[in-house]
Amino acid sequence: MQVPAPFEYERATSVEDAIRLLGQLGDEARLIAGGHSLLPMMKLRLATPEYLIDINDLHDELGYIRFTDDAVSIGAMTRHRELLDNDALFSTFPIFRDAEQVIADPVVRNRGTLGGSLCQADPSEDLSSVCNTLDASCVIRGPGGERVVTMDEFHRGPYETAVEQNEMLIEVRIPIRSGGSSAYEKVERRAGDWAICAAGAALWVADGTITDARVGLAAVGANITTIPAISTALRGLAPDEDAWRRAGEIAAEACNPATDARGSAEYKRHLADELTKRALRRSADRLGAGAVTTA
Ligand SMILES: Cc1cc2nc3c(=O)[nH]c(=O)nc-3n(C[C@H](O)[C@H](O)[C@H](O)COP(=O)(O)OP(=O)(O)OC[C@H]3O[C@@H](n4cnc5c(N)ncnc54)[C@H](O)[C@@H]3O)c2cc1C
Numbered sequence: 001m002q003v004p005a006p007f008e009y010e011r012a013t014s015v016e017d018a019i020r021l022l023g024q025l026g027d028e029a030r031l032i033a034g035g036h037s038l039l040p041m042m043k044l045r046l047a048t049p050e051y052l053i054d055i056n057d058l059h060d061e062l063g064y065i066r067f068t069d070d071a072v073s074i075g076a077m078t079r080h081r082e083l084l085d086n087d088a089l090f091s092t093f094p095i096f097r098d099a100e101q102v103i104a105d106p107v108v109r110n111r112g113t114l115g116g117s118l119c120q121a122d123p124s125e126d127l128s129s130v131c132n133t134l135d136a137s138c139v140i141r142g143p144g145g146e147r148v149v150t151m152d153e154f155h156r157g158p159y160e161t162a163v164e165q166n167e168m169l170i171e172v173r174i175p176i177r178s179g180g181s182s183a184y185e186k187v188e189r190r191a192g193d194w195a196i197c198a199a200g201a202a203l204w205v206a207d208g209t210i211t212d213a214r215v216g217l218a219a220v221g222a223n224i225t226t227i228p229a230i231s232t233a234l235r236g237l238a239p240d241e242d243a244w245r246r247a248g249e250i251a252a253e254a255c256n257p258a259t260d261a262r263g264s265a266e267y268k269r270h271l272a273d274e275l276t277k278r279a280l281r282r283s284a285d286r287l288g289a290g291a292v293t294t295a
Contacts, residue, residue: 002043011054015062015170018055019143023166025051031168032056033077034112036104037120055168062115062170065089070176076115076169083127084109092176093134094286095200098184099126105192115169121159124194124219128155130184132216132226133200136174142167158222179211180204183282185275186218189262195219196262197271199251201279203239205287210234215247215276220255220268227254230276239284247280248273 010025012018022029028050032038041047055062055077062077065086072092074083083089084100103109103126117127118138131138131151138154140147140163154162163169186198198218204211213234216226230247237243257268 004039004042005045005048007049008051009054010051011057013057015058015141015168018053018058018168019141019166021053022168023143025053027165029053033116034079036108036112037116037122067092072174072176074114074172074174076113076171078114080104080109080112081106083114093174093182095130095133095182095184095202099130099186099200102126102186102188114172118154118172119161119163119169121155121161123158123222123224125224126184126186126195126198126218128224129198129200129216129218131172131174132224133182133202133214134174135214136172138169139171139173140167141170146170148173152225155223177204179206181283181286183279183286185278185282187271187275197257197268197275199272199275199279201276201283203280203283203287205239205284208238210237210239210243213247213280215251215279217251217255217272217276219262220257220272222256227251229254244277244280248277251276
């Protein structure tokens with residue numbers, strides 16, 4: 001039986017209280033949200049915090065999906081299930097529902113949070129890929145106030161983020177740009193598993209021409225980032241199979257997969273190519289952008 005090392009338990013009553021507890025308890029304290037990443041690591045003794053600060057009572061404060069004309073703000077305690085079920089989010093950013101349908105299982109989705117997913121910074125994490133693809137920003141709060149960082153700045157490497165020990169992630173902000181759509185494609189070994197490779201795509205088209213495109217891959221490198229070369233290559237092209245083929249080639253070249261139990265590096269490169277094409281194609285189809293689809 002896997003049993004965590006002993007720890008003390010605190011329950012935060014507000015964001016300010018959580019930040020106060022982090023400062024008071026120091027380096028050996030960790031926040032716990034859904035617990036679906038931290039608890040398995042504690043059971044394996046890969047994480048041995050002396051104090052857990054439970055932030056589940058902060059769901060009223062940080063569990064929200066709010067729209068303005070030009071952005072959507074999602075609180076860090078918003079759970080996978082809430083992201084999956086939100087129709088307004090689906091109609092603005094269908095990539096969220098695409099991804100949530102293939103993240104874990106209902107048990108994990110009922111508790112796991114957006115904040116925990118991004119802060120875990122697992123290179124296979126689907127929501128990190130989604131947020132990168134959508135050019136999200138992260139709002140971090142600490143004793144000195146709030147700061148906002150880009151996704152590139154947020155993820156510093158595998159399991160490492162810009163959130164300091166006495167800070168917490170509060171909110172993710174995603175810009176809404178007209179004329180765009182998005183999609184997510186993932187290949188996994190079995191339903192509910194982590195990705196062998198996954199690709200998120202966001203596409204903007206005007207007058208039959210791609211005005212912008214973003215692709216974010218998961219599980220094929222040490223960190224989840226977008227591929228700027230795809231954006232550069234696709235701007236100005238028609239949204240058709242030639243464009244998707246070029247993007248797939250760039251994705252396969254740009255990624256840096258490792259051979260492991262999920263598959264060979266060669267297979268993962270093939271998936272990066274194929275899933276990039278599929279995600280862009282699906283985004284274009286959603287836009288009704290006249291893309292040529294294949295059987
Ligand atoms: C069986 C299983 C299958 C899974 N499959 C997938 C999958 O296919 N794809 C996928 O992407 N994920 C998958 N997951 C992970 C799942 O999505 C988790 O819910 C998610 O990774 C972490 O969210 P959490 O709220 O549970 O975080 P927790 O486990 O509570 O926390 C994770 C880390 O984030 C920190 N943290 C949490 N919230 C904050 C905050 N607001 N500010 C600062 N730090 C914070 C914690 O201190 C901890 O270090 C799976 C998990 C399980 C158990």
